[in-house]
Every structure is written in structure tokens, then in C-alpha cells.
Amino acid sequence: MANRSAAQPLRRRIAAAAVGVLAVGGLTMVASVPAHAASSGHCGFTNSQPEITVGAQGTAVKQAQCELNWAYAYGHTTNYGNGGNGGLTVDGDFGSNTEAATKNFQIHCMGATNPDGVIGPNTWSALNYWVNQPTYC
Numbered sequence: 001m002a003n004r005s006a007a008q009p010l011r012r013r014i015a016a017a018a019v020g021v022l023a024v025g026g027l028t029m030v031a032s033v034p035a036h037a038a039s040s041g042h043c044g045f046t047n048s049q050p051e052i053t054v055g056a057q058g059t060a061v062k063q064a065q066c067e068l069n070w071a072y073a074y075g076h077t078t079n080y081g082n083g084g085n086g087g088l089t090v091d092g093d094f095g096s097n098t099e100a101a102t103k104n105f106q107i108h109c110m111g112a113t114n115p116d117g118v119i120g121p122n123t124w125s126a127l128n129y130w131v132n133q134p135t136y137c
Contacts, residue, residue: 042131043062043066043067048063049121051118051121052094053119054095055094058092061092062091064127065089065090065101068088068102070131071130071131071136072108100117102115103115109130
């Protein structure tokens with residue numbers, strides 16, 4: 001009986017330690033999700049956020065074009081080839097207008113001194129941040 005009663009506190013300590021490890025592991029898993037993984041609910045074309053540049057086509061480009069419009073208020077400030085009414089055309093083609101808008105976003109919203117016009121993890125993260133703010137960048 002003495003062995004059993006001595007073993008119970010040890011089992012409790014082991015169980016408590018296991019719960020602690022799982023809790024910390026769970027927090028670590030949540031914290032390790034990259035910031036660029038959180039897309040906006042404004043556009044809804046895709047949650048995929050691959051690196052895209054001139055020549056890319058598809059839903060990720062549409063998502064980026066839409067987020068550029070939301071985050072940087074292109075419809076209010078500049079005409080990027082949308083028939084004279086401002087804003088980027090959300091057509092899924094990463095052309096010169098999308099590249100110019102991306103570079104402007106990288107300069108004005110991300111503080112880039114040498115913008116590359118590529119939408120990679122850092123630009124996606126900044127887009128997702130600004131799209132969800134109450135003001136434009």
C-alpha cells in the first residue's frame with residue numbers, strides 16, 4: 001500500500017507536466033502560424049498566398065488586386081487602367097498596372113526604399129494588415 005500511495009503523487013506530477021507540455025506546445029503551434037496566413041474577409045478569392053509577380057495569373061492574383069484596392073484605396077487616388085474610374089481591375093492578370101500598384105504599396109505602406117513589385121510573404125502580410133484597418137495606409 002505504501003508503494004501505491006507514493007506512486008499516486010508521482011503520477012499526478014507526470015500528468016500535470018504532460019498537460020503543461022501540451023499546453024505550451026499548442027501555444028507554440030498557434031504562434032508559429034505565419035502572419036501572412038491570415039487573409040482578409042473582404043475579397044474571398046482564395047486563402048492561398050503564393051509569391052506572385054508579373055506574368056502570374058489566377059485567383060491569388062485576384063486576391064492581391066482586390067486587397068491592394070482595399071488597403072491602399074486605389075479607387076480614391078489613382079487610375080491603374082480601370083476605364084478611368086480608378087482602382088485596379090481585378091482580372092487575375094499580374095501585369096504592369098498591378099506591378100506599379102504593388103511597388104507603390106511597398107513604398108507607401110511598407111516603407112520600402114527599393115520596392116520589387118513582387119507579392120511575397122512580407123507584402124501579403126502587410127496587405128492583410130492594412131485591409132483589416134479602419135483607415136487606408
